[in-house]
Amino acid sequence: GSGQLTKMVNQICVAGLVEGLAEGVAFALNAGLDASKVFETTSQGAAGSWQMVNRHQTMIDDQYEHGFAVDWMRKDLDICLNEAARNGTPLPVTEQINDFYRDIQAMGGGRWDTSSLLRRLQKKPET
Numbered sequence: 557g558s559g560q561l562t563k564m565v566n567q568i569c570v571a572g573l574v575e576g577l578a579e580g581v582a583f584a585l586n587a588g589l590d591a592s593k594v595f596e597t598t599s600q601g602a603a604g605s606w607q608m609v610n611r612h613q614t615m616i617d618d619q620y621e622h623g624f625a626v627d628w629m630r631k632d633l634d635i636c637l638n639e640a641a642r643n644g645t646p647l648p649v650t651e652q653i654n655d656f657y658r659d660i661q662a663m664g665g666g667r668w669d670t671s672s673l674l675r676r677l678q679k680k681p682e683t
Contacts, residue, residue: 567632577607595616637654
């Protein structure tokens, strides 16, 4: 019903937010910025989100043994993509991020938190 479809909307949005955050953290680190200070500041502005406030530091610290697992997100995104195909909604970003999570699973990170998209960008295997 509507509750299941609403959860799909949430997962679609969260996937995009987490990938954007991962890319922002990677950029900040590669640019030599103090990433903690960057995200303390940006989390108060237009880019702020629950994910940014609660996951930026764990991402910077390369800690992914908490939160919602990649395996669960892949299951949810597969459901979203199947429903989108049924109702005629193109979801190109969601498809791409689902593939990124598939990459993380191949790295041994199926049980890592979904914020592990940063580790994929950094190409760090399971530790």
